[in-house]
Structure formats: structure tokens, C-alpha cells
Amino acid sequence: MPEVKLGLQDVVIANSEICSIDGERGILTYRGYDIKDLAEHSNFEEVVYLLWYGRLPRRTELQELTEQLAENRPISPDIIELLKRLPPPQHPMETLRTAVSALSLYDPEAEDMSLDANRRKAMRLTGQMGTIVAAFGRIRDGKEPVAPDPSLNFASNFLYMLSGEVPRPEIAHWFDVALILHADHSFNASTFAARVTASTMSDMHSAITSAIGTLKGPLHGGANEQVMKMLLEIHDPERVSDHLRGLLKRKTKVMGFGHRVYHTEDPRAFVLRKMSEELGRQTGQTKWFEMSLQIEQLMIEEKKINANVDFYSASAYYVMGIPIDLFPLVFAVSRISGWTAHVLEQYAANKLIRPLAEYIGPTNQKYVPIEQR
Ligand SMILES: CC(C)(COP(=O)(O)OP(=O)(O)OC[C@H]1O[C@@H](n2cnc3c(N)ncnc32)[C@H](O)[C@@H]1OP(=O)(O)O)[C@@H](O)C(=O)NCCC(=O)NCCS
Numbered sequence: 464m465p466e467v468k469l470g471l472q473d474v475v476i477a478n479s480e481i482c483s484i485d486g487e488r489g490i491l492t493y494r495g496y497d498i499k500d501l502a503e504h505s506n507f508e509e510v511v512y513l514l515w516y517g518r519l520p521r522r523t524e525l526q527e528l529t530e531q532l533a534e535n536r537p538i539s540p541d542i543i544e545l546l547k548r549l550p551p552p553q554h555p556m557e558t559l560r561t562a563v564s565a566l567s568l569y570d571p572e573a574e575d576m577s578l579d580a581n582r583r584k585a586m587r588l589t590g591q592m593g594t595i596v597a598a599f600g601r602i603r604d605g606k607e608p609v610a611p612d613p614s615l616n617f618a619s620n621f622l623y624m625l626s627g628e629v630p631r632p633e634i635a636h637w638f639d640v641a642l643i644l645h646a647d648h649s650f651n652a653s654t655f656a657a658r659v660t661a662s663t664m665s666d667m668h669s670a671i672t673s674a675i676g677t678l679k680g681p682l683h684g685g686a687n688e689q690v691m692k693m694l695l696e697i698h699d700p701e702r703v704s705d706h707l708r709g710l711l712k713r714k715t716k717v718m719g720f721g722h723r724v725y726h727t728e729d730p731r732a733f734v735l736r737k738m739s740e741e742l743g744r745q746t747g748q749t750k751w752f753e754m755s756l757q758i759e760q761l762m763i764e765e766k767k768i769n770a771n772v773d774f775y776s777a778s779a780y781y782v783m784g785i786p787i788d789l790f791p792l793v794f795a796v797s798r799i800s801g802w803t804a805h806v807l808e809q810y811a812a813n814k815l816i817r818p819l820a821e822y823i824g825p826t827n828q829k830y831v832p833i834e835q836r
Pocket residue numbers: 470681682683684686715716717718719720721722723724766768771772773
């Protein structure tokens with residue numbers, strides 16, 4: 464009998480030149496560049512270029528990509544209308560999934576599978592994702608969407624479209640770092656979903672819609688929202704220990720901890736911890752970081768399980784003023800760059816992704832007519 468690898472754990476299914484993870488040493492690279500180095504020195508637009516084209520851009524190339532991304536931020540008024548008309552979702556990821564799927568109906572190249580057309584679609588989707596999220600965030604609060612400002616960089620513009628105010632440079636800087644950290648993560652569940660869809664030679668919008676549906680789950684992109692709900696529920700730093708021990712006693716998974724690939728600290732959590740601390744200090748809301756630190760220490764002591772990318776991003780986004788239920792959508796605003804890079808890579812050397820299952824159901828059944836059952 465062939466060995467069954469539940470959850471495809473440890474199964475290597477393709478070669479990829481985009482992203483590497485060393486789960487033993489806690490090292491994540493995009494195209495060979497260490498994520499900590501990129502977080503310190505790069506910016507989101509440059510990382511998008513790196514993911515798509517495989518190398519760091521020259522100055523003019525970066526300028527061109529930055530301008531193109533900014534030019535592609537506006538969305539059709541019909542999509543805004545759709546966002547206004549759709550019923551309130553049970554979770555905002557439903558609306559994002561629907562709106563991104565609808566974008567293809569307004570994209571004249573939706574069915575064009577040439578490399579150039581797919582690159583342009585990657586550009587449009589990356590430019591538009593933040594506009595949809597920000598517009599939704601405002602519409603559901605009864606406010607008019609704010610048009611993108613092409614003079615602002617990707618990070619500042621998103622926060623501006625969401626709140627209506629240009630963010631302070633320190634906040635915009637840290638949000639830019641968060642975007643860099645979330646841009647790609649190899650064959651994670653949502654990227655894999657995008658690649659499975661792309662491997663049927665289905666179009667880019669379909670692949671990204673699959674990815675959004677997959678990111679939505681609390682075991683993936685939905686975890687950061689759950690982390691913040693937990694922090695709000697605990698509320699008082701004095702209650703952290705009792706609350707956490709209660710969760711562990713009931714064998715409830717603590718959101719923001721554990722990882723399929725990392726057996727040591729997630730390098731993104733290392734940077735996000737610093738971000739959460741600094742933003743907490745700058746906004747005068749240090750409590751959430753302090754509680755997070757306590758939880759992390761207890762999880763390491765009690766379970767030897769490290770924080771993942773979703774743990775400290777929760778308190779960081781919260782003090783930036785991002786609504787909690789939009790956290791997973793903000794993940795998508797960044798991860799669209801990695802998803803599209805992977806879809807392009809899949810198209811470039813496609814092989815239909817189609818695994819097997821070991822059948823363990825009944826055999827040799829004889830059909831029984833309905834009146835005899
Ligand atoms: C990310 C995750 C899905 C990885 O799952 P996985 O590789 O299938 O590993 P498992 O869920 O089987 O966990 C292995 C063991 O660690 C424990 N564990 C893993 N994550 C845990 C967590 N967050 N809290 C408590 N225990 C956890 C499991 O209970 C299991 O213990 P057991 O072997 O005694 O049953 C899992 O760690 C998780 O659910 N984390 C919380 C959600 C989250 O933060 N997701 C974002 C990921 S970036």
C-alpha cells in the first residue's frame with residue numbers, strides 16, 4: 464500500500480524559484496534574499512518586482528513598476544456599486560472573494576493566457592486588491608469610498624483609502640514592512656490552491672479567487688483576527704495566564720501559534736514582535752503587546768510552540784486602527800503579489816496538479832433498486 468501523506472505534509476510537489484523556507488533554522492527568503500534584510504532595507508513595491516521578475520529592480524524599473532501599480536489602483540464604478548449592493552457578509556472575506564471574482568468580468572484580458580496579458584493582470588489585481596478592501600471597509604460603515612492617491616506609495620495609500628487620512632510616516636513605514644513580510648510564503652495553502660487552479664490552465668482571476676477562499680480559513684489567514692479577538696476577550700494582562708492555561712487544558716488551539724514548516728521561530732514573527740512593540744509605544748497602547756509577550760512566553764514554556772506570522776500582526780494592525788475583521792483581507796492585499804508570482808510560474812512550466820487518494824471505502828457493492836433498500 465502506498466504511504467499516505469495526510470495534509471501533503473513534507474511532500475515536495477514542484478520546483479520553484481520564488482521563495483525558500485528553512486523550517487529548522489527559521490530562515491525565509493524571497494528569490495534568495497533574507498526576509499529580515501528585505502524588511503529592513505526594501506519596500507513593498509520593490510519586493511513585488513523581485514517576486515515577479517526574479518531580481519531586484521534598477522531605479523528606473525522600480526519607478527516604472529511603482530507608477531504602474533498606482534495607475535492600476537482604481538476599480539470600475541460597477542465594482543463599487545456591487546460592494547454597495549451586496550448583502551452584508553457574515554465575514555468580509557466573502558465580499559472580497561466575490562468582488563475579486565467579479566473583477567474578471569471587467570478585465571478585457573480575462574481570458575488572454577499570453578505571458579504579457581497575465582503579467583498585466585497580475586499588476587491590475589495587485590493594484591486593485593487594496594482598493595476593494597478599503598472601499599468595502601468604508602461602505603459597510605456608511606461612508607463613501609476614498610479614491611486612491613497616486614502620489615502615495617502602496618502602503619500609505621491603502622491606509623489613506625481605508626481611514627480617509629494620510630497615515631503618519633512611522634505607521635506607514637511599519638505597514639509597508641508588514642506588507643513585505645506577508646508577500647509570499649512558498650506553497651502555503653492559499654498559494655497551493657491558486658497553483659492547483661492555474662494548473663488546469665484556468666485564468667488568473669479564477670486562481671486568485673481560489674486562493675482567497677483558502678486564505679479565509681482560521682487555520683490560515685483568518686488566524687490573526689482570532690488572535691485579536693482572544694486578546695480583547697482576555698482584556699486584562701492579569702488574566703493572561705489563567706485564560707491560556709484554560710485553553711490548553713481544553714486542548715483548544717491557540718491562534719497565532721504553530722506552523723507546518725517552522726520548527727523554530729518564524730522569522731516574520733521576529734520582525735512583527737518589534738513592530739507590535741514600537742507601534743504600541745507610538746500609539747500609547749502598549750497593553751496588547753505586553754499581553755502578547757506573556758502569551759508567547761507561556762506557549763513556549765508550556766507547549767514549546769512558537770508564535771507565527773499571525774500572532775504579532777494582530778496587535779500591530781489593531782493599534783494602526785485597522786478593523787479586526789479586515790485583518791485577513793489585509794493579508795490578501797499583500798499576498799496577491801506572491802499568488803500572482805506563483806500563478807505565472809505555474810503557467811510557465813505547467814503540469815496539471817492531480818494527486819491520488821488511497822481508497823478505503825467498501826468494495827464489491829451490488830446495486831440495489833431503490834424500492835428494495
Ligand atoms: C498552523 C497549524 C494549522 C499547523 O498544523 P499542523 O502542521 O497540521 O500541526 P497540528 O495541528 O497537527 O499540530 C501538531 C501538534 O501541535 C499542537 N499544536 C499545533 N498548533 C497549536 C496551537 N496553535 N495551539 C496549541 N497546540 C497546537 C497540536 O495540538 C498537535 O498536538 P498533538 O500532536 O498533541 O495532537 C496549527 O499549528 C494551527 O492550527 N495553529 C493555529 C492557527 C494558526 O495560527 N494558523 C496560522 C498559520 S501561519
